[in-house]
Amino acid sequence: MSFLSFLEWLAETSGSIALHESRYMYLIVLTVHVLTLCVFVGMSLIVDLRLLGATMRNVSVSEMITRLAPWIITGFIVMVGSGSLMFYASPVDKYENLFFRAKMGMLVLAGVNIWIFFKILSRSISEWDLDPAPPIKIRLAGGAGIVLWAAIITAGRMIPYQQYWFD
Amino acid sequence: MSLLEFFxxxxxxxxxxxxxxxxxxxxxxxxxxxxGLVTIGGSVLIVDLHLLGFGLSHQPTVQLARNAERLLLVGILIMLATGLLLFLCFATKYYYLAPFWIKLTALVAVIIFTFTIHRRVVMDNERTRLSSKSVAFTSILLWIIVALGGRLIGFP
Structure with missing residues (x-):
């Protein structure tokens, strides 16, 4: 079974049809998805700006990360949950949508950026934890995070507008 | 000229x-x-969660609030500039939408509240625990009304 035929099967399940045809449920899920941006991307933005040395320069990077991580992770779980429900409502349309594909690709890149930060860059954290502006490679990771989240929000917002751009 | 004619x-x-x-x-x-939503959301939450005892709760309040206030102003500027353009596109439609007027009222209220009562409590080192929690709670509640109102305006 190809991935597309799996998605076609998924689109025929009663849950998917119910969500797709619902008067309010889809809009509620979308609202949760958009408003959780404040928690997830809002908090990530503050951490990334700290890595850039642009805000909270008197707070150590490790404190920013450990104290805000529970909120960022909870926000991320809500984002993925509500996002998955929206995908489930119209899996084939989403799969064929170029903005959706771009968004998924950039999400992987954002994940790689975070992985590089925690696996490689943060090894030397004791040297720059208290620096008002961390070294250039750390600032680059923070900057890349901000650019990627902005691009992901943009691609997500454009998903319903595919026909204006490409068709 | 009536308000509707102006719109x-x-x-x-x-x-x-x-x-x-x-x-x-x-x-x-x-x-x-x-x-703008993300910038406002982050800077509001960082201070209000602090006042409620979460997040960066060990940091000195005044310094944290000063840092966050700069970000908040950037966020508000982005929101007002783009929000005005979005509003102007369909001004007469919004004139008839209750969520638009609710959002606008809550927005004016939260901006005034943030830069008067909220700010006074945050910048006062003698603040009580009760006043900290009540201004944080009020601020989050008002911003949620603004955000939900905005979302409802866009509904089909």
Whole structure:
């Protein structure tokens, strides 16, 4: 079974049809998805700006990360949950949508950026934890995070507008 | 000129007619509006969660609030500039939408509240625990009304 035929099967399940045809449920899920941006991307933005040395320069990077991580992770779980429900409502349309594909690709890149930060860059954290502006490679990771989240929000917002751009 | 006539005049001014004829300008401005949402959301939460004893709760309040206030101002500027453009695109439609007026009222209220009562409590080193929690709670509640109102305006 190809991935597309799996998605076609998924689109025929009663849950998917119910969500797709619902008067309010889809809009509620979308609202949760958009408003959780404040928690997830809002908090990530503050951490990334700290890595850039642009805000909270008197707070150590490790404190920013450990104290805000529970909120960022909870926000991320809500984002993925509500996002998955929206995908489930119209899996084939989403799969064929170029903005959706771009968004998924950039999400992987954002994940790689975070992985590089925690696996490689943060090894030397004791040297720059208290620096008002961390070294250039750390600032680059923070900057890349901000650019990627902005691009992901943009691609997500454009998903319903595919026909204006490409068709 | 009544308010509705004024909105009509704005909506059908040459610039706005031009803007609506572009298929991509509205979603692009709406996207930048979301950047504002994220900036405001982050800077509001960092201070209000602190006041409620979460997040950066060990940091000195005044310094944290000063840092966050700069970000908040950037966020508010992005929101007002893009929000005004979004509003002008369909001003006469919004005139009849209850969520629009609710949002606008809550927005004016939260901006005044943030820079008067909220600010006074945050900048006062003698603040009580009760006053900290009540201003944080009020601020979060008002911003949620503003955000939900905004979301409802866009509903079909």
């Amino acid at each position: 009509y005049w704005l909506e059908y001014s040459p610039l706005l007619v031009e803007m609506r004829s572009s298929p991509w300008l509205f979603p692009v401005i709406a996207t930048i509006h979301l950047f």
